[in-house]
Amino acid sequence: MAARMTRQRTAVVEALDELADFRSAQQLHETLRARGESVGLATVYRALQALAEASEVDVLRAEDGESLYRRCARREHHHHLVCRHCGRTVEIDGPTVEAWASKVAAAQGFDDIEHTIELWGTCADCRASAATK
Amino acid sequence: MAARMTRQRTAVVEALDELADFRSAQQLHETLRARGESVGLATVYRALQALAEASEVDVLRAEDGESLYRRCARREHHHHLVCRHCGRTVEIDGPTVEAWASKVAAAQGFDDIEHTIELWGTCADCRASAATK
DNA sequence: CGGCCTTTGACAACCGTTCTCAACAAGCGT
DNA sequence: ACGCTTGTTGAGAACGGTTGTCAAAGGCCG
Numbered sequence: 137m138a139a140r141m142t143r144q145r146t147a148v149v150e151a152l153d154e155l156a157d158f159r160s161a162q163q164l165h166e167t168l169r170a171r172g173e174s175v176g177l178a179t180v181y182r183a184l185q186a187l188a189e190a191s192e193v194d195v196l197r198a199e200d201g202e203s204l205y206r207r208c209a210r211r212e213h214h215h216h217l218v219c220r221h222c223g224r225t226v227e228i229d230g231p232t233v234e235a236w237a238s239k240v241a242a243a244q245g246f247d248d249i250e251h252t253i254e255l256w257g258t259c260a261d262c263r264a265s266a267a268t269k
Numbered sequence: 270m271a272a273r274m275t276r277q278r279t280a281v282v283e284a285l286d287e288l289a290d291f292r293s294a295q296q297l298h299e300t301l302r303a304r305g306e307s308v309g310l311a312t313v314y315r316a317l318q319a320l321a322e323a324s325e326v327d328v329l330r331a332e333d334g335e336s337l338y339r340r341c342a343r344r345e346h347h348h349h350l351v352c353r354h355c356g357r358t359v360e361i362d363g364p365t366v367e368a369w370a371s372k373v374a375a376a377q378g379f380d381d382i383e384h385t386i387e388l389w390g391t392c393a394d395c396r397a398s399a400a401t402k
Numbered sequence: 403c404g405g406c407c408t409t410t411g412a413c414a415a416c417c418g419t420t421c422t423c424a425a426c427a428a429g430c431g432t
Numbered sequence: 433a434c435g436c437t438t439g440t441t442g443a444g445a446a447c448g449g450t451t452g453t454c455a456a457a458g459g460c461c462g
Contacts, residue, residue, distance in 0.1 A: 232369065257381055257382040260380075
């Protein structure tokens with residue numbers, strides 16, 4: 137139960153802190169390998185899972201179903217505008233949207249409401265480099 | 270290129286029409302088998318894929334990553350309130366939300382914007398049967 | 403330092419989905 | 433109705449992300 141601070145966990149957290157954008161577990165694993173920090177893939181998955189449970193990282197699903205992780209600045213509930221090419225992320229919140237969501241759901245007799253509100257797009261940088269093809 | 274109307278495709282469409290709720294490809298496959306309509310799993314996947322491309326069905330991802338399909342009443346853009354236990358679905362639209370989403374994204378210099386707005390909950394029926402455990 | 407007990411890592415197992423490819427059948431022309 | 437052409441089917445293999453297994457490694461508390 138006690139969360140031990142191991143070299144591997146520290147490495148995962150550090151990598152997330154530096155990256156700042158949404159990354160897949162495999163990308164993270166690759167990054168760690170590249171910088172010499174040898175960490176097993178399964179361990180990366182477990183670390184991310186634990187962090188997500190503790191709300192230390194946000195998780196969202198890419199369009200192809202892969203899970204992406206990010207260490208967000210704010211721990212409160214919020215949403216994201218994510219570049220589908222490079223993972224670049226902007227945190228956003230929509231107080232209006234929150235209210236709207238729970239009102240609609242309640243009106244239909246639904247409980248335990250959760251909502252998924254994510255915005256995907258192509259950021260300015262990726263649009264520029266795509267033009268240079 | 271021409272879309273041929275085969276027994277299998279017809280069966281998939283019919284099953285979707287009757288079900289009315291979001292179902293996974295495997296559930297659909299199981300349903301068809303159960304009613305004697307022998308259809309290969311791969312074929313179900315292909316049929317759903319084709320229907321999705323033609324905007325004949327809506328696709329969304331369950332929390333565990335599985336794809337769910339549904340034949341919606343309206344073909345225009347809309348969102349869903351889905352019971353995470355039985356797939357029961359209510360179509361909803363949020364004109365305010367749409368506007369908000371594209372405005373926010375544009376303000377950050379993002380292009381090709383797409384948004385995912387889905388509501389998950391437990392419907393009244395499932396809540397009731399859960400109480401009977 | 404010693405030992406308990408969590409964590410690790412290589413690899414196998416899983417599971418949803420897609421691919422392969424020979425057999426099959428829609429739909430068209432005759 | 434009869435071929436023919438060509439898209440479609442289906443069983444099984446392949447795939448890719450993720451999770452499980454289990455012996456070895458190593459935090460952490462006394």
